[in-house]
Amino acid sequence: IDPTLDMVEAINRLRREKNAVILAHYYQEGEIQDLADFVGDSLDLSRKAAATSADMIVFCGVRFMGEVAKILSPGKVVVIPDAEAGCSLEESCRADAFKAFRDKNPDHLAVTYINCSAEVKALSDVIVTSSNAELIVNSLPKDKPILFAPDRHLGAWVARRTGRDLTLWPGSCIIHEQFSEKELIKLKVRHPNAKVAAHPECPDAILTHADHVGSTRGILDYVLNHPGSEFIIATEPHIIHQMQKAAPDKTFIPAPGADGGCSCADCPFMAKNTLEKIYLAMMNAAPAITIPEELRVQALKPLERMLELSA
Ligand code: 13P
Numbered sequence: 001i002d003p004t005l006d007m008v009e010a011i012n013r014l015r016r017e018k019n020a021v022i023l024a025h026y027y028q029e030g031e032i033q034d035l036a037d038f039v040g041d042s043l044d045l046s047r048k049a050a051a052t053s054a055d056m057i058v059f060c061g062v063r064f065m066g067e068v069a070k071i072l073s074p075g076k077v078v079v080i081p082d083a084e085a086g087c088s089l090e091e092s093c094r095a096d097a098f099k100a101f102r103d104k105n106p107d108h109l110a111v112t113y114i115n116c117s118a119e120v121k122a123l124s125d126v127i128v129t130s131s132n133a134e135l136i137v138n139s140l141p142k143d144k145p146i147l148f149a150p151d152r153h154l155g156a157w158v159a160r161r162t163g164r165d166l167t168l169w170p171g172s173c174i175i176h177e178q179f180s181e182k183e184l185i186k187l188k189v190r191h192p193n194a195k196v197a198a199h200p201e202c203p204d205a206i207l208t209h210a211d212h213v214g215s216t217r218g219i220l221d222y223v224l225n226h227p228g229s230e231f232i233i234a235t236e237p238h239i240i241h242q243m244q245k246a247a248p249d250k251t252f253i254p255a256p257g258a259d260g261g262c263s264c265a266d267c268p269f270m271a272k273n274t275l276e277k278i279y280l281a282m283m284n285a286a287p288a289i290t291i292p293e294e295l296r297v298q299a300l301k302p303l304e305r306m307l308e309l310s311a
Pocket residue numbers: 025040041042043115129130131201214215216217
């Protein structure tokens with residue numbers, strides 16, 4: 001890369017030349033969020049990827065999100081800035097182990113969080129995100145046992161919300177498991193008026209202190225619409241960028257980890273993306289997501305079911 005290149009200008013030029021749309025998750029660095037055509041949570045980004053008329057989708061998030069875009073929009077070139085941007089939840093649910101459970105428990109419906117591989121999606125009955133999991137589980141037949149995979153904390157929260165007895169896959173997000181209940185209580189004592197907004201990937205010990213539990217977009221809507229002026233945010237802290245932009249007079253405090261600090265909750269996978277990698281991905285149309293057609297068609301079914309059920 002020419003070191004004198006203005007990255008934002010260069011990306012904007014490629015965006016026009018390639019008829020590209022740049023999608024970014026709220027967990028991306030602020031400068032990437034500011035560059036994106038659309039910033040959203042997993043559900044909104046899936047909808048955007050399914051509906052876009054662009055020729056190229058540049059997905060600034062982690063790999064499974066790019067895969068979802070490709071499954072929903074197979075005719076588009078889908079690039080991700082870094083092919084190594086994985087996800088601890090995806091890692092915690094290997095397709096062979098998931099298939100073994102399904103083979104052993106054929107009576108179970110498999111409700112699977114979107115944070116998983118295309119292979120696991122293809123073995124699932126319906127996909128959910130944190131913003132529609134409760135709604136979708138509520139819509140399922142009451143007489144069927146349900147496997148909820150791979151996030152056991154989201155699953156436990158959905159089980160509590162719906163009153164359904166879910167079998168939970170033993171997976172979790174390394175980021176949301178970093179928050180410390182003890183340090184959160186201390187922070188609340190120092191900020192008695194602060195409302196706590198938490199993502200349901202947090203363990204119950206954190207959720208129990210939350211005034212609001214929801215997806216990233218749900219948390220954003222909550223803090224913007226709530227009359228309060230101080231909020232403790234228990235999710236990946238880069239979402240605070242959007243909060244500060246939209247409500248500069250409010251105070252947003254990242255929830256603490258065990259050392260009382262907050263940087264432990266920075267997602268190392270999301271952080272792999274940079275402006276330089278976005279530029280190169282657009283320029284080279286690589287790394288591009290490719291999915292064998294048979295697998296794509298299998299993975300599409302439970303994703304379409306999700307989009308129908310949460311329309
Ligand atoms: P949402 O985008 O549904 O809030 O979930 C966050 C997440 O886990 C992204 O990987």
